[in-house]
Amino acid sequence: xxxxxxxxxxxxxxxxxxxxxxxxxxxxxxxxxxxxxxxxxxxxxxxxxxxxxxxxxxxxxxxxxxxxxxxxxxxxxxxxxxxxxxxxxxxxxxxxxxxxxxxxxxxxxxxxxxxxxxxxxxxxxxxxxxxxxxxxxxxxxxxxxxxxxxxxxxxxxxxxxxxxxxxxxxxxxxxxxxxxxxxxxxxxxxxxxxxxxxxxxxxxxxxxxxxxxxxxxxxxxxxxxxxxxxxxxxxxxxxxxxxxxxxxxxxxxxxxxxxxxxxxxxxxxxxxxxxxxxxxxxxxxxxxxxxxxxxxxxxxxxxxxxxxxxxxxxxxxxxxxxxxxxxxxxxxxxxxxxxxxxxxxxxxxxxxxxxxxxxxxxxxxxxxxxxxxxxxxxxxxxxxxxxx
Ligand code: ATP
Ligand code: MG
Numbered sequence: 001x002x003x004x005x006x007x008x009x010x011x012x013x014x015x016x017x018x019x020x021x022x023x024x025x026x027x028x029x030x031x032x033x034x035x036x037x038x039x040x041x042x043x044x045x046x047x048x049x050x051x052x053x054x055x056x057x058x059x060x061x062x063x064x065x066x067x068x069x070x071x072x073x074x075x076x077x078x079x080x081x082x083x084x085x086x087x088x089x090x091x092x093x094x095x096x097x098x099x100x101x102x103x104x105x106x107x108x109x110x111x112x113x114x115x116x117x118x119x120x121x122x123x124x125x126x127x128x129x130x131x132x133x134x135x136x137x138x139x140x141x142x143x144x145x146x147x148x149x150x151x152x153x154x155x156x157x158x159x160x161x162x163x164x165x166x167x168x169x170x171x172x173x174x175x176x177x178x179x180x181x182x183x184x185x186x187x188x189x190x191x192x193x194x195x196x197x198x199x200x201x202x203x204x205x206x207x208x209x210x211x212x213x214x215x216x217x218x219x220x221x222x223x224x225x226x227x228x229x230x231x232x233x234x235x236x237x238x239x240x241x242x243x244x245x246x247x248x249x250x251x252x253x254x255x256x257x258x259x260x261x262x263x264x265x266x267x268x269x270x271x272x273x274x275x276x277x278x279x280x281x282x283x284x285x286x287x288x289x290x291x292x293x294x295x296x297x298x299x300x301x302x303x304x305x306x307x308x309x310x311x312x313x314x315x316x317x318x319x320x321x322x323x324x325x326x327x328x329x330x331x332x333x334x335x336x337x338x339x340x341x342x343x344x345x346x347x348x349x350x351x352x353x354x355x356x357x358x359x360x361x362x363x364x365x366x367x368x369x370x371x372x373x374x375x376x377x378x379x380x381x382x383x384x385x386x387x388x
Contacts, residue, residue, distance in 0.1 A: 005095045009055040009066060010082035010154070010161050013075055014171065022177070027053075029174040029202075030075040036236055037069050049156055050115050054084070067167070072234050074200050075177075076169030080152070082161045089121065092153070092160050093133050100138060100151075103164065107143035108134060112153040119155050126153060173202030175235040180204045181314065182277040183286040184269060187223040187342055190288030190317055192231060192334035193325050197316035198286050199234045206238050206280060207388075208273050210245035216343040226337050228388045241276055242384045245269075248375050255369045259355040262296045263363060264370075267308045271372070272379045274309050284312040290325065291318050300357040307360065 011034075018026050031046055034055060042058035057066065063081060070079040083099055085091045110131050112123040121129065130153065131142055154161045183195040185207045195205050209224045221242055228240050245265075252264050273285050289297045296305075306313055317325055329335035 005098060006056065006084045008057075008082055008084055008161075009070065010080045010163065011053040011055065011070070011169070012051070012077050012079070013053075014077045015051060026075065026174060026177055029176045030073075033073060033075070033174050033176065033236075037073055038066065041066055041069070052115075052154070052161075054082070054161070069233075070167070070169055072170060073174075074170055074172035074202065074234065075174035077171055078166050079169050080163040080166050082154075082163035084159050084161055087116070087119065087155060087158055087160050089126070089129065092130065092162065096130065096134065096151070096162065097137060099162075099164075100134065103149060105140060105148035107141050107147045108149050108151055109142065109144050109147040110134070110151045110153065112155065114155045116155055116157040118157075123155075126155065170200065170234075172200035175199055175202060176204055178202030179284075180206065180280065180282045181284045181286050182206050182208055182273055182280065182282040184273055184288075185209050185224055185227065186288070187220045187227065187338065188288065189329050189335060189338040190290065190293075190325055192227045192288075192338060193328050193332070194286050194288040194316045195231055196234065196328075196332050196334070198314065199231070204235060204238070205231070205286070206240070206282060208241040208243060208276060210243050210269055210272075212246035212249065212343070213244065215246040215250075219340075219342040223337055223340060223342050225386075225388060227334050230333055230337065232388060238388055239280065240386050240388050242386065243272060243379050244382050245379070248379060251370060251375065256366045259353070260358055260363060260366050262354045263301055263304055263358050264366060266296060266305045267363070267367070268372070268375065268379075270305060270309050270313065271376050272383075274311055275376060275380055276383065277311060282311075284314050285309060286314045286316065288317055288325075289315045290320055290322070293322060295354050295356045298356050301355075304358050304360055304363055 013030060027048065031048060031053065034046060038055065042061045043055060044058055045056040047054040070076055083095060085095045110127045112126040114123045134140060135142065149164050152163050152166065178201055181198050181203045183191065183198065183205050185191045185195060199205050207228050209221065211220050213221065225240065228238060232238055248268055249265065252261055256264055270285065277285060289302065291297060326335060329338060
């Protein structure tokens with residue numbers, strides 16, 4: 001009888017990161033996310049096995065594409081293209097003989113993990129028996145320090161998985177395990193990285209962008225749509241709110257001293273964002289601010305901005321250097337879009353040297369001249385919601 005060796009993607013998650021009650025939630029969300037991501041890739045079956053997850057695909061599956069997605073699904077610590085056989089040592093030998101025969105190597109190492117403790121051999125014994133078998137069948141040598149190939153063997157109750165390569169996943173928590181946030185996204189380098197970091201910690205992220213069309217071009221909106229659709233590869237879909245901000249800026253310019261404008265813009269943005277966040281069930285706002293990067297991002301000014309929000313304003317990049325942020329933006333792929341020149345709404349009517357420590361009394365007095373609530377209402381009425 002010809003034995004078939006099935007192949008699959010074997011996924012490991014970080015078990016240490018999973019505390020108590022979070023564990024079942026983490027696993028079921030990860031499985032749901034895997035299903036959503038791979039539904040279009042010929043996914044046949046997902047098996048939730050003790051401490052790992054196996055994904056089975058149709059025969060014509062595009063493995064490169066599947067692996068590319070594994071690098072973007074948060075919660076995956078590492079993944080492997082693995083072979084699966086019934087839990088029996090002779091079958092393991094025969095399957096290894098077939099698969100190792102396709103590889104070229106001189107030295108090897110065996111790393112066995114016995115998850116099913118009642119298997120008749122312990123992991124040291126499997127290492128010894130299989131090591132001997134590979135040595136004799138292929139005339140190769142064992143090298144425990146720097147082998148040409150590693151042979152990982154995982155023994156479960158019904159199946160044995162083996163594989164030769166273990167690749168790093170993105171880590172983090174499965175999107176959906178940490179609630180929903182609304183991310184203020186500008187089209188610059190920083191805010192996409194901030195949104196990415198929240199996805200990595202398990203949040204569903206929706207986006208809000210303030211633009212000055214028709215005073216400025218539509219470019220910033222197009223850029224933001226591109227960035228959001230790229231970031232969606234980490235979370236499938238999201239809502240993007242496009243909010244016209246030009247009229248509000250015009251009013252602020254006519255009534256507020258130049259030095260305070262940027263902070264009043266920001267406070268208006270936060271107020272509008274918070275209203276939308278509440279509407280969509282988001283529990284926090286997210287910005288790409290980093291301490292001291294520009295004058296509106298001093299501690300004093302950050303607290304002036306925070307004052308108008310009743311929900312947490314999360315700033316995942318607060319302690320990062322610009323160079324570190326740029327590196328991460330390059331790695332996740334948003335950098336190339338962010339550096340396309342555009343017309344940022346905040347460049348409109350902003351002085352060269354805004355106040356680095358605005359006084360809250362001055363800000364309140366300036367805002368007293370504005371009809372803040374009316375402005376917020378009308379911005380929300382005009383906001384456009386698009387599904388990306
Ligand atoms: P970024 O690179 O994200 O634009 P930045 O270093 O240019 O950040 P600021 O312009 O001070 O910093 O903006 C600080 C944060 O305010 C941004 O990271 C973003 O979260 C939010 N923000 C700024 N402009 C907008 C906008 N037009 N729409 C939505 N959010 C914005
Ligand atoms: Mg900016």
